[in-house]
Structures are given as structure tokens and as C-alpha cells.
Amino acid sequence: MMSVWVLLLSLLWSLVEVHSQQTFPYISFNGTTLANHSYMDLSLVGNDVTGSSDSVQCHTDLTTCCSKAQGSHRGDWYFPNGPRLLFSEDGYSIYENRTAQIIDLRRRNNPTSPVGIYRCDIPTNAVHDGTDFSVRDAPVYVGLYTASGGDVEISGYTILFEISDLSGPSPRFTLACISTGGPATTVTWTRDSTTITQGTQTVLNDPVTAQYTHTLTVTGTVEGRYGCNVSNNKPSSDLAQLLVSCKPNGIKEGIILTLFCASSIQLPH
Ligand SMILES: *[C@@H]1O[C@H](CO)[C@@H](O)[C@H](O)[C@H]1NC(C)=O
Ligand SMILES: *[C@@H]1O[C@H](CO)[C@@H](O)[C@H](O)[C@H]1NC(C)=O
Ligand SMILES: *[C@@H]1O[C@H](CO)[C@@H](O)[C@H](O)[C@H]1NC(C)=O
Ligand SMILES: *[C@@H]1O[C@H](CO)[C@@H](O)[C@H](O)[C@H]1NC(C)=O
Numbered sequence: 485m486m487s488v489w490v491l492l493l494s495l496l497w498s499l500v501e502v503h504s505q506q507t508f509p510y511i512s513f514n515g516t517t518l519a520n521h522s523y524m525d526l527s528l529v530g531n532d533v534t535g536s537s538d539s540v541q542c543h544t545d546l547t548t549c550c551s552k553a554q555g556s557h558r559g560d561w562y563f564p565n566g567p568r569l570l571f572s573e574d575g576y577s578i579y580e581n582r583t584a585q586i587i588d589l590r591r592r593n594n595p596t597s598p599v600g601i602y603r604c605d606i607p608t609n610a611v612h613d614g615t616d617f618s619v620r621d622a623p624v625y626v627g628l629y630t631a632s633g634g635d636v637e638i639s640g641y642t643i644l645f646e647i648s649d650l651s652g653p654s655p656r657f658t659l660a661c662i663s664t665g666g667p668a669t670t671v672t673w674t675r676d677s678t679t680i681t682q683g684t685q686t687v688l689n690d691p692v693t694a695q696y697t698h699t700l701t702v703t704g705t706v707e708g709r710y711g712c713n714v715s716n717n718k719p720s721s722d723l724a725q726l727l728v729s730c731k732p733n734g735i736k737e738g739i740i741l742t743l744f745c746a747s748s749i750q751l752p753h
Contacts, residue, residue, distance in 0.1 A: 508545040508608045509624045514538065518626055521667040521688075523718040526599060526628040531592040539581075539588035540626060542604035549607055550582035557607040558582060559621055561589045564600025564691040599629045601667055601691035627667030627694060627716065634666035635720040636694075638712065643741060644699065650706060650730075658701045661712035661724055668696045674711040675702075706730055 511518045514537050518524060530538035548555025560568040561580045569580040569589065577595040581588045587606060605621035607613070613620065627634055640662040647657040668688075673680045683701035688694075698712060707730055715721030728741045 508543065508610070509604060509606045509622050510543050511604065511624055511626050512541045512543065519669050519717070521601070521625045521627065521669045521716070523627045523629060523634045523667055523669070523716045523720070526591065526596065526630055527594075529589065529591040529628070531590050533581075533590075536586075536588065539590045540602075540628070542587045542589070542606050542624060544585050544606045544608045544622075546607050546609050546612060547585065549585055550587050551584070554584050557612060559587050559604065559606030561587060562603045562605065563598055564602060565598065596630050598692075599627075599633050601625050601627050601688060601694050603691065625667070625688070625691075629666065629718075634694075634716070634718050636663050636666040636668055636714050636716050636722055637720075638662065638714060638722045638724040639664050639695075641712070641724050641726050646701075654704065655706050656701065656703045657706070658699055659710055659712075659726065659728075660697055660699045661714070662695060662697055663714040663722065664693050664695045666694055666718065666720055667716050668694075668698070668714045669716040670714070671698045672711075672713040672715075673698075673700045674713070675705070675708040677709075677711075 511522070513524055513528070524540060528538065529540055532538045542559070542561065544550070544559065546557055549557035550559050559582070562568050569578060570576050572579050572581060577593045578589065578591050581590060587604060589602065602625065604624050606624070607620065608622045611622040638661055642660050642662070644658040644660050649655050650657070668686060671684065671686050673684055680700060683703065684699065686696055686698045688696050696714070698714065700710070700712070707728055710726045710728055711723055713721060713723045726741055
């Protein structure tokens with residue numbers, strides 16, 4: 485009984501700890517934290533230089549960032565097509581300003597583009613001063629769109645390489661679903677309506693079109709109805725389903741992927 489309580493307490497403790505921990509870097513708008521790869525309405529972003537109520541803010545825990553007054557560490561925002569944002573004095577409509585542990589993204593003269601996935605690269609306590617340029621800063625992303633954009637939609641479903649042992653005891657293959665149009669904040673894979681958390685991965689392929697590839701590496705089970713649900717906080721979401729079957733049978737609904745595996749496989753449901 486005692487050990488159960490100890491276990492329960494330590495479990496509660498770890499939940500509390502995880503909950504109270506802010507990971508860095510993170511992005512916020514008007515005091516609200518935005519999850520990595522969130523949607524943000526570009527038309528709400530402004531140029532209030534006296535406050536911080538309408539800038540998109542990128543935060544770090546490194547006290548020597550981000551302007552000369554703090555120390556040697558800097559960091560930058562990047563446009564979806566690659567170049568870094570310049571400063572107010574350079575005259576651009578979308579620009580950045582570095583202050584204490586924050587890099588602001590601001591907007592003036594009401595431009596409605598470029599839209600897409602913006603990146604903030606900022607040094608943090610955990611990631612800074614790497615000898616390799618690529619690990620000098622930590623990245624965090626936000627999708628800036630007007631109200632008519634930023635809706636995520638699944639544009640394709642495919643099976644990828646490394647199909648192995650389909651007829652044996654440890655079958656393995658990888659499914660991929662492609663999303664575009666808006667940031668992919670949350671991706672949920674399911675098989676026959678059970679959520680799968682193992683073997684999933686998301687990669688941003690193109691920040692301009694917001695194309696992401698979401699993969700699920702399936703091990704141990706082949707057949708079933710696989711679902712890929714991609715969503716963001718605009719809110720918008722899309723779901724694609726794929727029936728994976730071993731037998732070339734006559735099911736007519738939806739997309740069916742038939743794999744050449746032994747029909748004698750025991751299905752765990
Ligand atoms: C920021 O939040 C305040 C309320 O907390 C609200 O009055 C204000 O309009 C918001 N500003 C923007 C740009 O959303
Ligand atoms: C940029 O931030 C600094 C504070 O570090 C502030 O003094 C300055 O006014 C800001 N510049 C603009 C254009 O907002
Ligand atoms: C945000 O997502 C990217 C992958 O697209 C990842 O590399 C990065 O570490 C994430 N940043 C945070 C702060 O979670
Ligand atoms: C996809 O996920 C989102 C966010 O969790 C949810 O709101 C939506 O209902 C899901 N869509 C389907 C068809 O299950």
C-alpha cells in the first residue's frame with residue numbers, strides 16, 4: 485500500500501513539474517504562448533513600439549540575449565522564403581527588434597504578405613555558441629497568415645520505402661501523409677480509431693507553402709484503417725484515411741492500399 489502511495493505521489497510530482505516548466509525558446513502574442521508551429525493572424529500584428537501588445541515575441545532564457553545592452557548573444561527572425569528580417573531603420577514593413585531576452589516581429593503599413601511559416605532562431609541556455617553554425621541557436625516556428633489563409637489540408641497519402649517482413653513475425657512499413665496550406669501544430673495518427681504515438685515524425689519541407697511530411701512507421705501489425713489528422717489553432721484540421729489490407733479484396737470505399745503479405749497473419753483485434 486505504502487509503495488503505491490509513493491509511486492502515486494512521485495507520479496503527481498512529475499506531472500506538476502512538467503506542467504510548470506516553460507521550454508525555451510517559445511513564441512507569444514499579447515501575453516499568450518503559442519505552441520511551436522501555431523497559426524497567428526498577421527493582420528493583428530502591429531507596430532506598437534511603446535509596448536509589446538501587438539508584436540510576435542520570441543523568448544529565450546539566456547540573459548545575455550538579445551541586444552548590446554544584454555551581452556553578446558543575438559538571434560533573428562526569418563521569412564518563409566529564407567532571408568532574415570531586417571531592423572526598423574532598414575525601412576521594411578515586417579521587421580525585427582531585439583530587446584532583453586526577446587526578439588519582436590513587428591508590422592507597419594499593413595502588408596498582408598509574405599504569409600507562410602516564419603522561424604525564430606535564438607540562442608538559449610541549452611543551445612548557444614556551438615562551433616557548428618547550425619547549433620548556435622534553437623529554432624521555433626509560427627505560421628503568419630491573414631484570415632483567408634492558414635487552413636491546413638492533407639494533399640497526399642503515400643507509402644514509403646523500408647517495407648519488410650510483411651509475411652513474417654515482425655512486419656514493418658512506413659506511411660506518410662503530406663499537409664499544406666497552414667502550420668501543422670498537432671498531428672494525430674490512428675489505427676482503427678486507436679491513437680498511435682510510437683514511430684511518428686513530422687518534417688517541415690517548405691515554409692512558403694507550409695508543406696509538411698508526417699510519417700508513421702508501423703511495426704508488428706499490417707492491416708487496419710489508418711488515419712492522419714493534422715490540425716492547428718486557427719482552428720483548422722483535415723483527416724485522411726487509408727485502409728491497409730493484405731488481400732486484394734473487393735472493398736470499394738476510400739483509398740485502399742494492398743500489401744503483399746501472407747493472409748495467414750493474425751490480426752490483434
Ligand atoms: C491584447 O489583449 C488585451 C486584453 O488583454 C486586448 O484589450 C487587446 O486588444 C489585445 N491586443 C491585440 C493586438 O490583440
Ligand atoms: C527596439 O528595442 C529597443 C529596446 O532594446 C527600444 O529602445 C527601441 O525603441 C526599439 N526600436 C523600435 C523601432 O521599436
Ligand atoms: C519546433 O519544431 C521544430 C521542428 O519543426 C524543432 O526542430 C524545434 O526544436 C521545435 N522548437 C521547440 C521550441 O519546440
Ligand atoms: C482532428 O483533430 C482535431 C484536433 O484534435 C479535432 O478537433 C478534430 O475533430 C479531428 N478531426 C477528426 C475528423 O477526427
